[in-house]
Amino acid sequence: MPEILDSYTFNNGAVAKNRLAVAPMTHWSSDPQGHATAEELAYIRPRAEGFGLFIAAATAVNAQSRAFVGEPNACTDGDIAHLKKVADTIHAGGALAILQLHHGGKETLADATEGLGVVAPSADAEKNAREITPAEIRQTIADFGAAARRAMAAGFDGVEIHGANNYLLQQFVSPHHNHRTDEYGGSLENRLRFPLAVLDSVQAACQDNPRFIIGYRLTPEEAFEDGITMTDTLALVEALARRKPQYIHISLQGFYNKARRGADENRTRLDILHEALAGTGVALIGVGGLRTPAQAIEAFRTGVVEFAAIGLGVLANPDFALRVADGDFSRIREIDLTQNAAFYQMPPKLWEKMPWFVR
Numbered sequence: 001m002p003e004i005l006d007s008y009t010f011n012n013g014a015v016a017k018n019r020l021a022v023a024p025m026t027h028w029s030s031d032p033q034g035h036a037t038a039e040e041l042a043y044i045r046p047r048a049e050g051f052g053l054f055i056a057a058a059t060a061v062n063a064q065s066r067a068f069v070g071e072p073n074a075c076t077d078g079d080i081a082h083l084k085k086v087a088d089t090i091h092a093g094g095a096l097a098i099l100q101l102h103h104g105g106k107e108t109l110a111d112a113t114e115g116l117g118v119v120a121p122s123a124d125a126e127k128n129a130r131e132i133t134p135a136e137i138r139q140t141i142a143d144f145g146a147a148a149r150r151a152m153a154a155g156f157d158g159v160e161i162h163g164a165n166n167y168l169l170q171q172f173v174s175p176h177h178n179h180r181t182d183e184y185g186g187s188l189e190n191r192l193r194f195p196l197a198v199l200d201s202v203q204a205a206c207q208d209n210p211r212f213i214i215g216y217r218l219t220p221e222e223a224f225e226d227g228i229t230m231t232d233t234l235a236l237v238e239a240l241a242r243r244k245p246q247y248i249h250i251s252l253q254g255f256y257n258k259a260r261r262g263a264d265e266n267r268t269r270l271d272i273l274h275e276a277l278a279g280t281g282v283a284l285i286g287v288g289g290l291r292t293p294a295q296a297i298e299a300f301r302t303g304v305v306e307f308a309a310i311g312l313g314v315l316a317n318p319d320f321a322l323r324v325a326d327g328d329f330s331r332i333r334e335i336d337l338t339q340n341a342a343f344y345q346m347p348p349k350l351w352e353k354m355p356w357f358v359r
């Protein structure tokens with residue numbers, strides 16, 4: 001059996017049955033209240049089979065945070081019963097259920113903010129975003145904690161704080177997006193203050209359940225000249241690790257991508273971050289371009305991650321993890337845009353987006 005099928009015990013004692021994770025993927029398919037639909041659950045169910053972790057789609061923590069039509073909500077206690085359907089569906093497949101907690105920041109849909117307006121660390125005229133106020137910052141920190149508590153009440157095994165992909169938390173870390181002059185902007189220490197406060201809030205909200213898994217997903221570098229570098233990311237990772245979350249998940253297009261700036265450019269980002277986390281007890285999840293079981297097994301064998309996450313490979317192959325286990329790779333497929341939603345057991349709204357992702 002490949003080592004990727006070995007179980008993993010997190011630093012809080014929670015156990016994942018293997019090292020394969022479904023990457024968080026937005027499906028645009030919740031109802032207008034942000035509640036799970038039958039087609040969303042039908043899409044999740046087969047894909048939770050055989051995976052150790054299933055990280056559910058980016059889910060809004062408050063009315064100011066929705067960046068997608070059909071985004072799931074964890075904004076009020078009324079959402080708990082609906083979130084429970086997602087957790088139950090994942091558990092029926094056998095994976096641990098992790099809910100990704102999300103705030104879109106300047107990428108939020110203005111129409112979805114219930115009149116509150118789009119907020120970002122600093123105003124951005126192009127995005128029609130205004131500067132988030134200190135009171136809203138404090139409220140948002142509390143809202144992440146409340147959303148985590150709702151995920152716990154709904155039966156999820158953990159939450160992943162979405163600090164990646166250009167959304168609010170990353171916008172705070174980024175000198176490109178964050179031009180604040182208060183304690184949340186300027187120095188690196190100040191730029192990390194908000195994301196770290198979010199982690200603190202989530203940990204405090206979940207402290208009654210010591211086996212609850214808390215992860216943090218981040219994008220390690222930005223392409224902008226004044227964007228996030230590996231130097232910033234290493235500082236963030238060190239500060240996160242000091243708080244002993246269960247894992248850190250690096251959002252990458254390519255698992256083997258090398259550092260661009262602020263660290264050894266001859267080494268992969270994951271190799272560098274693996275070294276940074278050595279001895280901390282915090283697991284590292286890597287992702288990016290692992291489209292076949294063979295590629296996932298090979299990536300895991302590099303030894304730089306505790307989990308390999310799979311995105312498009314799971315969209316194309318709902319039975320991806322089962323094929324890793326039985327070694328039959330003969331029917332593994334890629335997304336073929338001449339096919340249709342039903343062929344891949346995907347909600348139609350998710351299928352409509354495939355041309356954006358498959359090039």
Ligand SMILES: Cc1cc2nc3c(=O)[nH]c(=O)nc-3n(C[C@H](O)[C@H](O)[C@H](O)COP(=O)(O)O)c2cc1C
Nearest residue numbers: 023024025026057058287288289290310311312357
């Ligand atoms: C349809 C789709 C939706 C995605 N939605 C999210 C999301 O909600 N949250 C997130 O952190 N990443 C999201 N991603 C990024 C994936 O988690 C993953 O990092 C990326 O697809 C690279 O992995 P892959 O090459 O295995 O697909 C999404 C990707 C796809 C294809």
